[in-house]
Amino acid sequence: MPAEAAPIEPNTDVLEVKAKLVGSYSDVISRLSSLEFFSIKETDNGVTLLRVESRDIQKRPFIFMLITLGKETAKVEYTIAPDTSPKLRRLSVIKTLLSTLSLISDIYTADNRELFQHTDSAIDNLLDSLSQSYSTLFNNYDALFNEYREIKRLNIELTASNKNLAVQASQISEENKQLQTRLKELETYSDDALMAMVEDWIESHGNTIDINEFANNYKTVPARAEQILNKMVSMGYIEIKS
Helix, strand or coil, X not given: CXXXXXXXXXEEEEEEXXXXXXXXXXXXXXXXXXXXXXXXXXXXXXXXXXXEEEECCCCCEEEEEEEEECCCEEEEEEEECCCCCHHHHHHHHHHHHHHHHHCCCCCEEECHHHHHHHHHHHHHHHXXXXXXXXXXXXXXXXXXXXXXXXXXXXXXXXXHHHHXXXXXXXXXXXXXXXXXXXXXXXXXXXXXXXHHHHHHHHHHXXXXXXXXXXXXXXXXXXXXXXXXXXXXXXXXXXXXXX
C-alpha cells in the first residue's frame, strides 16, 4: 500500500507584552462578551479568547489565535498557514490585539511602549519584504498608521466614556440608596398610629376613604394603607358599606 502523506501542520508564533489587570476578570469577560467569532472563558492563567479561523479535515483548529489576558502579561499564541506570509499574519494579530485591548483599557492596561515597538517592528518587516515602489510602500505604511491612530483615538474616547458611565452608575447607586431609605421611612408608622389616622380621615371625609389619596397625604404606600383597612374591618372597628 502506498504510504500516506504526512498531514500539513501550520507554523506557530507568540506575541507577548507586559500588562496589568486593574479591574477583575469578570469585568473583562463582561466587557468582551459581545465580540463576535471569539469564545471567552476564565482559566487559571487569566481570561482567554479563542478565535478559530479554519479547521483541518478532522475538524481540529488549524488557523487560530489564542489571546490570554493575565494579571501581568497579555499573550497571543497563533498559527500561520504554510502558504501565507508570517509577517502579514503577525501584523493582523497585532491589529486584533489592539482592537481588543482598546475595549478594556480602563480595567486592563497594556505596556504601550512594547505595543508600539511590536507594531513598528511588524510594519517595518512587512514593508521591507514587499517588492514595490517607495511611493506604494509609503502609501501602505500611511494607511496602516492612520488605522492605528484611529484605534488610539477610539481608545481615548472609550476611556472617557467609561469614566462617565462609572460616575453615572455611582450617582444612580446613591439615588437608589436614598429611595430605599425613604421607602423604609414611609413604612415606619405603627399599626395603631395608622388606624388612628384612618379613623380621623373617615370622620372628616363623610365616612369614605380613598386609599391612594390617603396614602399620598400621609406619605405611605397604598398597600400599607389597604392592609390597615383590612385589619380594622376584621377587628370590627369599621364596616364596609356597599
